[in-house]
Amino acid sequence: VRLPTASALQRVSRCPGSLRLPVVQEETEPAARGTAIHAFLAAAKDAGRDAALDSVADEHRAACEAIDPALVAMLDPVTMAAEVAYAYSLGADMARELGRGLSREQAYAGAQPGELVGTADLVWLEGDCVVVLDYKSGRGPVAPAAMNWQLRALALYATTAYNVARARVGIVVARPGEEARFDQAELDALDLSDVRDQLDGLIRRARDPQAPLAIGDHCKLCPSFDLCPAQHELLRVAVAAPEKLEGEFTAALSNGGRAHAYEVWDNLKRLTARLGDRLGAVASYQPIDLGDGRRYGITPGAEKVADPALVRSVLAEVVCLEAAEAAVTKVEELTTTKAAIDKALRAQKLKPAQRDEVLGRLRAAGALKRGEVLKEFTAGKAGEEE
Numbered sequence: 104v105r106l107p108t109a110s111a112l113q114r115v116s117r118c119p120g121s122l123r124l125p126v127v128q129e130e131t132e133p134a135a136r137g138t139a140i141h142a143f144l145a146a147a148k149d150a151g152r153d154a155a156l157d158s159v160a161d162e163h164r165a166a167c168e169a170i171d172p173a174l175v176a177m178l179d180p181v182t183m184a185a186e187v188a189y190a191y192s193l194g195a196d197m198a199r200e201l202g203r204g205l206s207r208e209q210a211y212a213g214a215q216p217g218e219l220v221g222t223a224d225l226v227w228l229e230g231d232c233v234v235v236l237d238y239k240s241g242r243g244p245v246a247p248a249a250m251n252w253q254l255r256a257l258a259l260y261a262t263t264a265y266n267v268a269r270a271r272v273g274i275v276v277a278r279p280g281e282e283a284r285f286d287q288a289e290l291d292a293l294d295l296s297d298v299r300d301q302l303d304g305l306i307r308r309a310r311d312p313q314a315p316l317a318i319g320d321h322c323k324l325c326p327s328f329d330l331c332p333a334q335h336e337l338l339r340v341a342v343a344a345p346e347k348l349e350g351e352f353t354a355a356l357s358n359g360g361r362a363h364a365y366e367v368w369d370n371l372k373r374l375t376a377r378l379g380d381r382l383g384a385v386a387s388y389q390p391i392d393l394g395d396g397r398r399y400g401i402t403p404g405a406e407k408v409a410d411p412a413l414v415r416s417v418l419a420e421v422v423c424l425e426a427a428e429a430a431v432t433k434v435e436e437l438t439t440t441k442a443a444i445d446k447a448l449r450a451q452k453l454k455p456a457q458r459d460e461v462l463g464r465l466r467a468a469g470a471l472k473r474g475e476v477l478k479e480f481t482a483g484k485a486g487e488e489e
């Protein structure tokens with residue numbers, strides 16, 4: 104059984120059996136955003152906010168801009184270190200830095216067998232106290248700093264590595280569309296000794312070949328989700344014998360029963376979303392025959408505007424400038440829709456055949472494009488417009 108990284112400890116504490124399952128590495132959108140935010144903050148510490156924003160990919164810039172500038176201004180290139188990776192030996196109670204600013208793969212390649220590893224987003228020393236900060240930007244559950252396994256373990260690794268007696272740990276939750284929130288906790292020598300004992304107990308439990316699998320909200324970020332026998336069993340019951348799940352919901356009379364039913368329902372949503380993704384991938388390659396002439400696969404989607412500027416120039420050429428300006432508006436950039444084009448053509452009193460001809464010219468110019476949509480359809484009708 105492999106050893107968990109600090110960021111996996113929270114999940115392992117809820118589902119000790121997860122440690123023995125294989126891991127499927129998938130770059131999800133929230134994970135990519137988290138990586139971009141970490142890189143932005145590391146760069147902002149050294150080069151300042153504006154320069155760091157310049158190097159952020161377009162799709163992640165809004166998320167980085169949303170982080171409180173006051174927080175970013177607080178980053179100090181001299182005293183603070185970003186992306187600090189540690190290795191910690193439970194048996195020897197010794198820790199060391201593996202590197203700074205490295206990818207997880209690069210940093211953890213330097214760990215010895217049996218060493219626990221973890222990476223702190225931001226670290227600095229204040230006398231005999233080490234401060235460890237972590238940023239979270241995804242939608243997964245985030246435990247408060249005082250009970251956060253990842254932060255508590257990093258506090259243990261960092262205090263041991265620097266031979267200091269205390270730690271302050273903080274967590275910044277910066278999610279798109281939400282106000283950032285901050286939570287922190289202090290750990291003294293006694294607390295750190297508890298962390299070590301609890302970590303020892305957790306690793307022992309997780310290494311037990313009989314360690315149980317436990318479904319819950321922690322499954323959201325589990326890299327073994329697709330290979331998890333507990334999820335497969337739930338899916339099997341949901342598909343083959345849904346009446347067996349009824350007990351989960353009739354148990355919803357007590358509060359504990361309601362909470363459990365909620366967890367089951369929440370997990371089933373996640374499971375069906377994954378199942379939908381997998382079936383979609385198969386159906387994109389070849390439609391699935393559902394019987395009775397029904398198929399599930401790729402069909403032509405609604406026609407959409409591909410290039411507003413091209414719409415404008417074609418309309419100006421084949422209808423008139425007035426129609427072009429009515430159909431395509433400009434606030435910061437040119438925008439239009441099929442509905443706006445149709446309205447502008449009707450305002451010019453064009454007959455249906457004339458409107459069709461203009462739309463044909465727009466299609467021929469590449470200003471309108473038809474997308475694709477994955478859905479159930481009847482064989483022979485897949486080409487019909489929605």
Ligand code: SF4
Nearest residue numbers: 118121317322325331
């Ligand atoms: S998906 Fe959930 S139950 Fe399965 S291993 Fe991961 S955390 Fe445990």
